[in-house]
Amino acid sequence: xRNNQLAGKKILLGVTGSxxxxxxxxxxxxxxxxxxxxxxxxxxxxxxxxxxxxFEAISQNKVLHGDTESWSEGLSHIHTGKWADIFVIxxxxxxxxxxxxxxxADNLLTQTAIAFTKTIVLAPSANTNMMxxxxxxxxxxxxxxxxxxIIAPQSKLLACNDEGVGALADVEQxxxxxxxxxxxxxxxxxxEVVITGGGTMEKxxxxxxxxxxxSGKQASALALAFYLRGANVTLISSGETPQINAINxxxxxxxxxxxxxxxxxxxxxxxxxxxxxxxxxxxxxxxVPIKTHEGKLKKEELGETYTLELxxxxxxxxxxxxxxxxxxxxxxxxxxxxxxxxxxxxxEKKGLDAVCLNVLKEQNxxxxxxxxxxxxxxxxxxxFALAGKFEIAEQIVEQCxxx
Ligand code: CTP
Numbered sequence: 001x002r003n004n005q006l007a008g009k010k011i012l013l014g015v016t017g018s019x020x021x022x023x024x025x026x027x028x029x030x031x032x033x034x035x036x037x038x039x040x041x042x043x044x045x046x047x048x049x050x051x052x053x054x055f056e057a058i059s060q061n062k063v064l065h066g067d068t069e070s071w072s073e074g075l076s077h078i079h080t081g082k083w084a085d086i087f088v089i090x091x092x093x094x095x096x097x098x099x100x101x102x103x104x105a106d107n108l109l110t111q112t113a114i115a116f117t118k119t120i121v122l123a124p125s126a127n128t129n130m131m132x133x134x135x136x137x138x139x140x141x142x143x144x145x146x147x148x149x150i151i152a153p154q155s156k157l158l159a160c161n162d163e164g165v166g167a168l169a170d171v172e173q174x175x176x177x178x179x180x181x182x183x184x185x186x187x188x189x190x191x192e193v194v195i196t197g198g199g200t201m202e203k204x205x206x207x208x209x210x211x212x213x214x215s216g217k218q219a220s221a222l223a224l225a226f227y228l229r230g231a232n233v234t235l236i237s238s239g240e241t242p243q244i245n246a247i248n249x250x251x252x253x254x255x256x257x258x259x260x261x262x263x264x265x266x267x268x269x270x271x272x273x274x275x276x277x278x279x280x281x282x283x284x285x286x287x288v289p290i291k292t293h294e295g296k297l298k299k300e301e302l303g304e305t306y307t308l309e310l311x312x313x314x315x316x317x318x319x320x321x322x323x324x325x326x327x328x329x330x331x332x333x334x335x336x337x338x339x340x341x342x343x344x345x346x347x348e349k350k351g352l353d354a355v356c357l358n359v360l361k362e363q364n365x366x367x368x369x370x371x372x373x374x375x376x377x378x379x380x381x382x383x384f385a386l387a388g389k390f391e392i393a394e395q396i397v398e399q400c401x402x403x
Pocket of ligand 1: 280286315317333
């Protein structure tokens with residue numbers, strides 16, 4: 001993500017009486033690092049675990065709780081609620097969850113929630129039996145149906161030494177979920193976007209393969225950029241992937257695996273009403289071994305020289321039924337004088353809506369963290385100057401919305 005991507009966003013963080021409360025400190029740090037302003041609201045039970053001073057120090061804002069509530073200084077459940085763009089309750093105890101589902105407003109935190117008109121995020125945390133209790137489960141279902149965003153707890157060894165579901169979701173997952181809620185755009189919201197990335201790996205024998213230097217970093221950055229704008233992202237890659245559970249990530253190696261994954265995903269996503277997108281950033285081998293040797297090729301048997309016979313690979317992009325997708329291809333070129341012409345020819349030949357041309361130089365070679373891209377359509381060419389792959393991804397997302 002970009003530094004300061006959440007600049008100007010106001011987050012109200014409610015913390016309740018759960019042992020996972022210490023993780024809220026890390027969550028605040030992530031929000032602040034991303035440029036957001038954070039105010040903390042503590043339930044009275046929360047104060048038994050951590051003092052308000054700790055939250056005040058880390059959020060750099062006065063903490064709202066029973067003793068600090070002040071109508072004259074704008075520190076009340078109404079003022080603070082109106083100030084915030086989003087209300088995140090993490091950790092949300094079973095007591096708070098069950099109260100909220102019944103509309104009980106008997107403390108500052110539940111009063112703030114019931115008066116809050118924007119999105120409320122709940123990240124539950126409790127002992128397994130408390131979490132799986134039918135009342136809690138019913139409350140969570142009810143709250144979700146009412147528009148609360150629930151970030152499911154994880155299953156692991158809990159602080160109470162029981163093993164099972166109930167642990168607070170990873171702080172990074174809560175952070176990205178909230179960042180997306182704050183950054184999403186109507187155009188991309190719930191739109192299906194399929195992205196491929198990384199180099200294909202074609203088996204020579206059971207221990208060797210033919211591949212290339214593509215790292216999958218640009219595809220990973222694209223997945224994050226589309227996700228943050230609200231798209232339903234599927235990333236099919238052999239390389240780097242963002243660690244975000246809500247991004248449907250499929251790991252593939254060979255061209256055959258890539259093609260099969262693409263075919264099934266494209267069939268599945270066309271059920272959505274918004275025009276879906278495919279961004280084909282994978283570096284697919286143009287040639288593959290004619291046959292794969294079973295077991296391991298031995299040099300004693302191969303001799304002093306060894307010739308590997310290759311055949312032209314299928315072109316995955318042109319093999320795909322379009323199924324109403326907007327299609328964006330990627331082209332890597334080294335000869336600057338022919339790059340634009342080659343990319344333009346590919347646009348037409350492969351029937352694409354756009355091509356992202358990457359003229360490889362030292363500073364944006366395969367695997368580097370930067371890129372320089374020309375975004376080419378039938379009617380215009382837009383150049384994105386050398387920048388980090390996430391910044392480039394954001395510009396690609398922007399241009400894609402005009403296709
Ligand atoms: N592609 C594909 N199947 C292949 C080769 C490429 O689907 N067998 C896709 C890539 O994912 C990319 C685009 O097609 O989106 C690249 O097209 P191509 O003309 O092959 O580009 P280069 O490999 O850069 O071209 P060349 O081999 O001519 O340098």
